[in-house]
Amino acid sequence: MSWLTNFVRPKIQAWVRKSEVPDNLWDKCPNCGQMIFHRELEANLRVCPHCGHHMRLPVAKRLELLFDDGAYQRIDLPKADLDPLKFRDRKRYTDRLKESQTTTGETDAIVVARGRIGAHAVVIAAFNFDFMGGSMGVAVGDGLVAAARLAIADESPLIVIPASGGARMQEGILSLMQMPRSIIAVEELREAGLPYFVLLTDPTTGGVSASFAMLGDIAIAEPGAVIGFAGARVIEETIREKLPPGFQRAEYLLEHGMIDMVVPRSELKATLVRLISLLRQPAPSAEIVPLPKLSPALLHGPREVQGEAGE
Amino acid sequence: MPTFLDFEKPIAELEGKIEELRHLATSGDINIAEEVSRLQAKVDRLLRQTYAKLTPWQKTLVARHPERPHLKDYIQELIDDFTPLAGDRLYADDAAIIGGIGRFRGWSAMIVGQEKGSDTETRVRHNFGMAKPEGYRKAQRLMHLADRYKLPVVSLVDTPGAYPGIGAEERGQAEAIARCIATCLKIEVPLVSVIIGEGGSGGAIALAAANTVLMLEHAVYSVISPEGCASILWRSAEHAQDAAEALKLTAADLLKLKVIDGIVPEPLGGAHRDRAAAIDAVGDAVEGALAQLRNGSDDYKAHRRAKFLAMGSQMPEIR
Numbered sequence: 001m002s003w004l005t006n007f008v009r010p011k012i013q014a015w016v017r018k019s020e021v022p023d024n025l026w027d028k029c030p031n032c033g034q035m036i037f038h039r040e041l042e043a044n045l046r047v048c049p050h051c052g053h054h055m056r057l058p059v060a061k062r063l064e065l066l067f068d069d070g071a072y073q074r075i076d077l078p079k080a081d082l083d084p085l086k087f088r089d090r091k092r093y094t095d096r097l098k099e100s101q102t103t104t105g106e107t108d109a110i111v112v113a114r115g116r117i118g119a120h121a122v123v124i125a126a127f128n129f130d131f132m133g134g135s136m137g138v139a140v141g142d143g144l145v146a147a148a149r150l151a152i153a154d155e156s157p158l159i160v161i162p163a164s165g166g167a168r169m170q171e172g173i174l175s176l177m178q179m180p181r182s183i184i185a186v187e188e189l190r191e192a193g194l195p196y197f198v199l200l201t202d203p204t205t206g207g208v209s210a211s212f213a214m215l216g217d218i219a220i221a222e223p224g225a226v227i228g229f230a231g232a233r234v235i236e237e238t239i240r241e242k243l244p245p246g247f248q249r250a251e252y253l254l255e256h257g258m259i260d261m262v263v264p265r266s267e268l269k270a271t272l273v274r275l276i277s278l279l280r281q282p283a284p285s286a287e288i289v290p291l292p293k294l295s296p297a298l299l300h301g302p303r304e305v306q307g308e309a310g311e
Numbered sequence: 312m313p314t315f316l317d318f319e320k321p322i323a324e325l326e327g328k329i330e331e332l333r334h335l336a337t338s339g340d341i342n343i344a345e346e347v348s349r350l351q352a353k354v355d356r357l358l359r360q361t362y363a364k365l366t367p368w369q370k371t372l373v374a375r376h377p378e379r380p381h382l383k384d385y386i387q388e389l390i391d392d393f394t395p396l397a398g399d400r401l402y403a404d405d406a407a408i409i410g411g412i413g414r415f416r417g418w419s420a421m422i423v424g425q426e427k428g429s430d431t432e433t434r435v436r437h438n439f440g441m442a443k444p445e446g447y448r449k450a451q452r453l454m455h456l457a458d459r460y461k462l463p464v465v466s467l468v469d470t471p472g473a474y475p476g477i478g479a480e481e482r483g484q485a486e487a488i489a490r491c492i493a494t495c496l497k498i499e500v501p502l503v504s505v506i507i508g509e510g511g512s513g514g515a516i517a518l519a520a521a522n523t524v525l526m527l528e529h530a531v532y533s534v535i536s537p538e539g540c541a542s543i544l545w546r547s548a549e550h551a552q553d554a555a556e557a558l559k560l561t562a563a564d565l566l567k568l569k570v571i572d573g574i575v576p577e578p579l580g581g582a583h584r585d586r587a588a589a590i591d592a593v594g595d596a597v598e599g600a601l602a603q604l605r606n607g608s609d610d611y612k613a614h615r616r617a618k619f620l621a622m623g624s625q626m627p628e629i630r
Binding site for chain 2: 078079080081084085087088089090138139141142145146149167169170171172173174175176177178179180181183184187205206207209210211212213214215227228229230231234235238239241243244247248256257258
C-alpha cells in the first residue's frame, strides 16, 4: 500500500465518480427553502416535512395513493386529431406535442383509470401537469367524456383531478369548445345520479377552472393550490395593484365560499373513502339494534323542567 | 370625426378629398360633381378590395372598431318593448352584461349580451364589456327565467373577455362562467348566439353554448386574444399579428372548423360604415335561425349536447 493507492486513487475515483451520483438526492422546498432528502420527500407524498408545502405529485403516484392497494386499470383513449389548426408559433405544435410525449411517455395531458377506493368502484380522470402544463385540448376533452361515460357504465362515482393552466392555445377555438363539452360530460353523470368529486390541485386555472372543475358536487382542494380564473400576472397588469397575500390559494377559496374543504395529501384517501361511503351507502352498514322503549317521561323531559320554564 | 384604422388610410385620404370637393361644389361646378362621383367609385372599389382580403389581425381591429354597432344599438333597432332586467339577486348588477325581455319580430324573447360602451363615460360604466361573476350570474338568472316562460334566448356576444380582477376572483369568476355555460346547455328553449364583435374566450362561450352560433363576417372569436397568445407563445405582444394568423379566429375559419353555423355578411367596408344595414342583417339571420330551430326537433337541450359533444374525437361505445 502506498500513498498513491491509499490517498490519490480514492481521491481521483471520487472526483471521477462524482458525475455518476444522482443529482436529485436532495430537493429544495420552493416554499421554505429547506433541503429534503428525496426518499424522505417521496415517503411524505412530496409534502415538505418542514413547512407542509405540497409539491406537485406525478399522476402515477397520485393514482397509487388513492386507489386501494395502489391498483388500477388504465383506459385507452381514442386517438385525437392532432393539430387541427396546423398551429405554429416559434415551434410547431406537433413538435411540442412530440416533445411532451417523449418526456412523459403519455399521449396527452389526461389519464383515465378505474379501480376501487374503500372497496367502492371509482373512475378517476387525472391531469398530467408535466404534459404541456396540463392544458386542455381535444384529447383532454375526450378523456373527460370517456371518464364520465365509463363512470356511468360502471355506476360509479367520478373523481376528476385537474392540474392545468387552462385551455391549450395551440388548438385555438377547439380548446375553448372543450369547456361546454366537458360540462356536458359531467352533467350526464349527474343526471345518472352518480357523485362527481373534484380534487383541485396546483394549479387549476383558466378554461379548466371555468368549466367542469368548478362544478363538482363536492369540491376538495389540496393545501396551497393556486385556483382561479385569470392569471395573477394578468390581474396585476390590469388593476395595477399588488395582489393580497394568499390570493387564489386553496385556503383563500375556502374562505370565500368557493370550495368545500382543503385536505392535506395524507388525509385525502380517507376523506374520499368517507365521502363515497356516505353518498353511496346511505343505509347503516350493520343492522341496528333497537334501544329499549323510552318511558313517556324521558321522551317529553322531566316534569320539573317544564315547570321551571314558566318563571 | 370617424375613426379610421391604419389599413384604411388610403380610403380615408380619398374620402377627405371628396369632402373638400363637396365644399367647393356649392358653386355648382359640374366638373367637380363628376370628380366626386369618380372618386366615390374609387373609394368603393378600394373598400371592396381591402375588406375582401382582410388579414386575421385586421379583422381583429375591425371587430374592435369603436364605431361598430354594440349590443345597445342592436336592442334599440331590433327589439320592441325592450324591458331590461337587472341584478343577480346575490351581489350586484353588472352593467357589462345587459339583458331583458322584449319583442323580436313580434315574438317575445330574452335578449342578453355584453355591452362595451361607445364613449369614455359609457365604456367605464360597462367596464369595456368585461363582465364579472355577477354579470354571468345575471345571465344565468335570465336564461332560467326564459326557460320557465318558454321564451327563446338570443345572446349577442361582444367582449374582450371576462374581467380579471381581485373582486371578480373572490366572488368566483371561474364558477360563474362554468355555471353560465352549464345553464346555456341546460335550458329547454331555443338559444341563438351571434358573435357581433369580439368573442373573447371564456367570457364569450359563457353566453354562446347555443343551438345556433352565428358570426358577423368581420367578427373574431378565439380562446385567447392575439396579444395574450403572442406574449405567452412568442414572448412578445408584438407578434400579435402572427398569433391572430395562427389562432384561426375569423368567421370563415371557424365555419370550416364547424364551430359556428353561419356567417352574417357585413355591409361594404364593415359594420361600422353602415350600422343600420349590419343590424338588420343580424336581425334577419337570427329570425331565420329561430324559425329553423322551431321547425326542427323540439328537444333543444339534446340538440345542443350532441352538437358540442361532437367537437372532439368520435367516442367509442363504453361497455
